Amino acid sequence: EDxxxxxxxxxxxxxxxxxxxxxxxxxxxxxxxxxxxQDPGKGPEFLFTLYSAGEEKEKERLKATLTKKESFLxxxxxxxxxxxxxxxxVLLYSSASKxxxxxxxxxxxxx
Amino acid sequence: GAVVSQHPSWVICKSGTSVKxxxxxxxxxxxxxxxxxxxxxxxxxxxxxxxxxxxATYEQGVEKDKFLINHASLTLSTLTVTSAHPEDSSFYIxxxxGPWGxxxxxxxxxxxx
Numbered sequence: 001e002d003x004x005x006x007x008x009x010x011x012x013x014x015x016x017x018x019x020x021x022x023x024x025x026x027x028x029x030x031x032x033x034x035x036x037x038q039d040p041g042k043g044p045e046f047l048f049t050l051y052s053a054g055e056e057k058e059k060e061r062l063k064a065t066l067t068k069k070e071s072f073l074x075x076x077x078x079x080x081x082x083x084x085x086x087x088x089x090v091l092l093y094s095s096a097s098k099x100x101x102x103x104x105x106x107x108x109x110x111x
Numbered sequence: 112g113a114v115v116s117q118h119p120s121w122v123i124c125k126s127g128t129s130v131k132x133x134x135x136x137x138x139x140x141x142x143x144x145x146x147x148x149x150x151x152x153x154x155x156x157x158x159x160x161x162x163x164x165x166x167a168t169y170e171q172g173v174e175k176d177k178f179l180i181n182h183a184s185l186t187l188s189t190l191t192v193t194s195a196h197p198e199d200s201s202f203y204i205x206x207x208x209g210p211w212g213x214x215x216x217x218x219x220x221x222x223x224x
Contacts, residue, residue: 034212034213036215041202041218041220042217042218043115043117043204043206043215043216043217043218044155044204044206044215045215046211046212046213046214046215049212087154087155089213096160097143097160097208098145098157098160099145099213101154101155101156102154103153103154104154106152
């Protein structure tokens with residue numbers, strides 16, 4: 001069965017304290033992996049798409065990386081406004097365009 | 112670009128009534144729209160996939176007679192929650208594959224009282 005697991009479930013950091021969020025996947029035929037940010041009461045906001053192992057993408061304080069088994073979202077020197085739930089999702093070759101979401105990591109940055 | 116507009120953002124309805132949620136793709140054509148449901152502190156669960164001009168495909172365990180989906184045009188998909196009950200209270204979100212990836216609506220908070 002195709003599975004996407006995110007860890008940790010919740011993470012509290014001090015402002016400026018860098019860390020990483022993990023998304024591990026066990027799927028048959030990865031076509032792409034997405035990272036989204038979701039604020040309370042809002043829809044997910046697109047951050048990155050990764051397609052192949054070794055690929056990296058950056059945006060401001062965020063960098064996403066991909067291996068054959070997992071993806072990391074590195075956050076460098078976070079600010080309170082980075083507090084949100086971060087979701088990863090995978091698109092499979094077999095899924096007819098459906099994407100499978102992980103359960104998310106709730107990130108809280110203390111000033 | 113690639114915006115999906117979802118309305119209403121929140122709605123309160125009485126038990127037994129029906130509620131319609133609309134999602135419009137504003138600057139691209141969405142031949143497919145995905146409908147998700149999200150409970151507090153949980154991830155998005157796919158309910159159904161709508162395709163313009165054909166019947167929606169529902170995920171296992173989702174009642175198609177309760178959650179009516181219509182994809183009337185290349186820019187509009189609607190979800191109607193029929194005979195709503197308190198257990199249908201949730202956050203409903205639509206998403207469409209766009210030119211730059213999957214774009215999500217802003218979500219609809221449904222509360223059934």
